[in-house]
Amino acid sequence: MKNFTKAMVGLDLSKMDDILVKKIALLSKILGIEKLYFIHVAKDLSLPEEITKNFPDLVAPADESIKADIRGTINENPFPKEIEIEVIVEEGKPLDTVLRWAKIKDVDLIIMGRKESLEGSGSLAKNMAHRAPCPVLFLTEKAEPKIPQKILIPLDFSDHSRMSLEFAHNLTQNTDAKLLGLHVYSVPSGYYKTGKSYEEFAEIMEGHAKKDFEKFFEKNNLQPIDCLYKCKDDGNEGRFIVRVSLEEKADLIVMGSRGRTASAAALLGSVAEKLVNINNSVPMLIFKKKGETMSFMDALKKI
Template identity: 65%
Template sequence: MKNFEKAMVGLDLTEMDEILIPKISAVTGILGIQKIYFIHVSKDLSLPEEITKNFPDLIAPADEAIKSEIKSLLASSKFPKNIEIEIVVEEGNPMSTVLRWAKIKDVDLMIMGRKKVLEGSGSLAKSLAQKAPCSVMFIPELVNIKIPERILVPMDFSAHSHFTFQFADKAAEEFGSTIFGLHLYEVPSGYYKTGKSFDEFAAIMETHARNDYEKFLAKHSHKDFDCMFVLKDNGNEGKFIIDKAKELNIDLILMGSRGRTSSAAVLLGSIAEKLVQANNEVPMLIFKKKGETMSFFDALMKI
């Protein structure tokens, strides 16, 4: 896929890297990646003076030692010969440093691992999903990477759903995949004031959602696709979507951002944020039209 020619992969020098790197090797051909930047950010690369005094053989700078370690990990994975690889080791705040390098290198995609069994909060991955100036892909620890045969697209039939579905449709055509849409609807809290029961108003809301779906197809000339209309309960929407994805044996969840905004908190929308928080089981791609969050990113870098 020509959308993702340049990718950046975050490494944390834990056991997760040994799991993630072979998966990256497998995904390069699927995504059409031509160049990969492997980046590690340490808060402090300098060695304490007492250590260097007591162990004079430690003459290699810490960044060079880390690069050597990463090179060894990469050597054990069979990356295609046509893939250009560059290793970046930096000192500083992990999030702002990774974002800065993503802009400097003009990457199309950021790839992060998601831990399920291994220790780690995943907080950096969640923050990058919000603020990255490009698309972000999450690869779970326990999942084998393959060409996606079944793609789930949560949607609200808005303009950003249109751009996400365009990309999903292109991916489905290229891979021979099946697209499943998922629309969550809910009953307004004041429904009882209308004199109708909960079930009656739920039926009204579903009909409204299906009408939005038909208008969405007509407005953007999309072909018909299998879309599920599901009444949202009071639970976590993110977990609910993951459960649906596992039930349907989904290979990839594809969700779009909302585009230009001045606030990091709404870059993905509330459901997308909850999905990022909850998902460490299904490969997921947060699709962003490249550069749309740059205005926010530029402001962030000036703080």
Template identity: 65%
Template sequence: MFFPFNTNILHFEGQSGYLEFRKTVIFLAINPEELQQSCKLTNRIGKKYMENFTKAMVGLDLSAMDGVLMKKVAFLSKLLGIEKIYFIHISKNLSLPEEIKDHYPDILAPLDESIKAEILVNIKEHPFPKEIELEVIVGEGNPRDTILRWANIKDVDIMIMGRKNEMEGSGSLAKYMAQKSPCSVLFLTENSEIAVPKKVLIPLDFSEHSNLTFKFAQKLFEETNTEILALHIYEVPTGYYKTGKSYEEFAAIMKGHAKKDYEKFLQKYKHQHFECLFLMDEKENSGKFITRMAQEHQANWIIMGSRGRTSSASVLLGSVAENLVEANNMLPMLIFKKKGENMNLIDAILKI
């Protein structure tokens, strides 16, 4: 089954600038049986599932990825409990050069209005639930800081961004949002299937951030029967040799402590028991390691807290989350945050 959508792309280039309109029709191929099965499951979830994410902001770049992203967001909106979606596009410069205006007098509408109209056309081509309120924001300025400013103004609960297949240069904005966003960030990848998560990998360090992430995963399991697989990465301290133990012996001790910490974590927060992998940090890039583990265990989503460190010898999740954003462009990924934890930074940006 093929679903078409259109994109109109406006380009300016050169010292004087030239104008180019390009209209592209792209067809997304979707297996009808998988789509029907996923729709039935989504309908069973109901209108209000995750209260964490009432208001969402979706970042757009006017590329073909926008249509892919909209289709995925439309499908997942009920699952996430979204009631309002802000679609945002920020350009560095929305002014048309005078020379362009002289050569193209038929261009009457300001560029921001033209872009907004095109986004609205794209939105109408996707099956967003009627009860969800949709709004388009087109602005000018530094995309990173301006998007964060609007996220604060609109008090959104989750940022949603697309990840393209090409890794080079595509992860800078994504990494920045993972670092600085005042709320959770969901990255939806270009080639991932449009479906409710079947199996989710959750890296844990047993902190309060891990608790919030685990709560989300538990609700996901209860409502959709999604399989949950936890992952804890432990380290062998550099001074292990002073104990008289070998590296292997101390690694076994640390693994035993990690297992006990997991049980304490479950008891403290009254969580349901899910399978947990206990793997030693082999000094591989943490993002690549987690992505590889997810693929090896056939997980099709990754959910993790943005930061947090306990007394357990675990990897700092703040840096791990950033590495994961850089390394993973294959699997959908939710970086779960305490809303407002970066508000000091946002306040500083708002004063600029």
């Protein structure tokens, strides 16, 4: 997929919406977006009976009022004129409803905010990464709004790494971003049985990783990039990747996820899952093959 033609943005009516919309206005053109769906899902849109009694002139439906507020936020930002924008306000379970509409609208990308200091657990964003039928872009609360200049790509030399690299290379055609690979390895616990020291075995592991890197690029006919080889000294791979990305001043992490068949729910790999769970500071794109989490007819039945 070269471009994310249609994207869906999840909003929660918090201060994060202002941050998120501002960043999307900046990034939408380089992502190749032609249609944007902004969606907010409320558990209950009906007004309490006591409020309707006390304020009988309050006749505007709640969903229309929310749509107006969202459109007001959108209009405050300089979106490219050629991008078509639609606002959806629905009642229901947030995760299931967003996924249903993502399927119905056949979106290529879901965009979510990641809070750091603002109130909110972030559970919806984490669950979205697991169940989304397409790539998910997480834009963080405190990262500076900017076009990425350095993109970090964790590599395990799998087909998912290839997809991430191809997308990242395509992104550089519209930016001056530098791509930087990252391969994380660890020294096996039984290394001492070989008679080698920890440092010696780490050097062996790095040597094998460099050979795998060369074979991977040659096999897939990929444009070469610089790559960091890091021996993990932190028990959590996700935390380690975030630490390296901050050290390298990366503006975006692009990582492939593992997927099931097109008719089943998308499944994150273990490292991608740890990264999603831990990372609230560096914008990241979890890249997965666009697939189905429910049939189109099942989605329609739930509207």
